[in-house]
Amino acid sequence: MELAERSESNHLNLQHGENIIIRLTYISCYNTSNANIEVARILEQARRNNERNGITGALVINESYFLQVIEGSRPIINALLQKLVKDDRHFSLSVVECHEIEQRRWSKWSMQYLKPSDGNKEDVLKFSSSATFNPYLMSATQIRLFIEALSKHQEEQ
Numbered sequence: 001m002e003l004a005e006r007s008e009s010n011h012l013n014l015q016h017g018e019n020i021i022i023r024l025t026y027i028s029c030y031n032t033s034n035a036n037i038e039v040a041r042i043l044e045q046a047r048r049n050n051e052r053n054g055i056t057g058a059l060v061i062n063e064s065y066f067l068q069v070i071e072g073s074r075p076i077i078n079a080l081l082q083k084l085v086k087d088d089r090h091f092s093l094s095v096v097e098c099h100e101i102e103q104r105r106w107s108k109w110s111m112q113y114l115k116p117s118d119g120n121k122e123d124v125l126k127f128s129s130s131a132t133f134n135p136y137l138m139s140a141t142q143i144r145l146f147i148e149a150l151s152k153h154q155e156e157q
């Protein structure tokens, strides 16, 4: 590549925010009518792709909902968001929060798997109005605190 061309392409990359890290949090509903859905497969695919794309994050799953945090460069996160919206293994995807960040929170994980269970049902009750996990009933702050609590709980195991 010619120098001028390279400098143009660097300029475009920067314009597109490749150097900026963002964290996006969304919630969605598990598509139970899609027989193709398998949590292990989603996780495996997520981890494989994320490692390649420099994405880190956490995924909370129960039998009805997904709650996911993804961190990475701005164009990469936007590209993933578009794929996620089209993925029919879930529906009603709703973005809860999206911020530029100085540093990653989930840098240890290409995708940490977190599961609300009997062992951590106190965390569910602490941050929601009901004892069952429903992220659509939670505020962005509650969601953030809830994921932190689940992750901490899991790290202590």
Ligand SMILES: Cc1cc2nc3c(=O)[nH]c(=O)nc-3n(C[C@H](O)[C@H](O)[C@H](O)COP(=O)(O)O)c2cc1C
Pocket (backbone or CB within 6 Å): 042, 045, 046, 047, 049, 050, 059, 066, 068, 070, 080, 083, 084, 085, 087, 089, 090, 111
């Ligand atoms: C709940 C859920 C979470 C997902 N998380 C990720 C993810 O973190 N990274 C990823 O690359 N794909 C993730 N996917 C899969 C994407 O929607 C999409 O199928 C995949 O990125 C396409 O990859 P491909 O272009 O390599 O086929 C997720 C799918 C679901 C349903």
